Amino acid sequence: MTVRTIRVPRPPHRPVGTALLHALDGSHPWGTASSSLSRYGAVHETVTILPPDTTPARRRWVSALHAAPPAALMLTLVLGCVGIGVAVPWHAAFGAPAALGAAAWLVCWREASPATRSAVQTTAWCSALVVDAEADAAVRRVRRIVHRLQRAEDGVRAGLLPASALQEEWRDAYELVGRLERLVR
Incomplete structure (x- = not known):
């Protein structure tokens, strides 16, 4: 009977400081997005976008x-x-x-x-109980902004897109949400 030893590569050791920095990097470099669905079908979408020149x-x-x-x-x-x-x-x-x-x-x-202070935020909500085309469009707009940012981020992480593609998408989203924010005020 022959016994072979198979070496399984270990994941790279990450010092505590590096692991903490990785945890503090957040899930998205561009900001945050939240989505909630209530018991009776009310959808609430929020996106907060940091300025594109924000350092890590x-x-x-x-x-x-x-x-x-x-x-x-x-x-x-x-x-x-x-x-x-x-x-x-x-x-x-x-x-x-x-x-x-x-x-x-x-x-x-x-x-x-x-x-x-420089971050921009937009929120939209709609209800399944009350049909409101304008509210539905606002929710779709917020989802579209988040989807485009996430798609660009995923493309950069996968190596399919250059980092400049995320920066361009981030800048466009920041300007769009900034315009929406000014319209609401």
């Missing part, structure tokens, strides 16, 4: 800004409970981590604010 470091600050409140809350609860377990007064056990979390959020807010 600034986008990470924007992601950290969104992650900071739940992370600070969890940190406060865990450290507070541990502090109480080792006989630290409750106000110090919960107050110090809460102050630290608030300070971290303020740093994230300060660093992310140039991108978040």
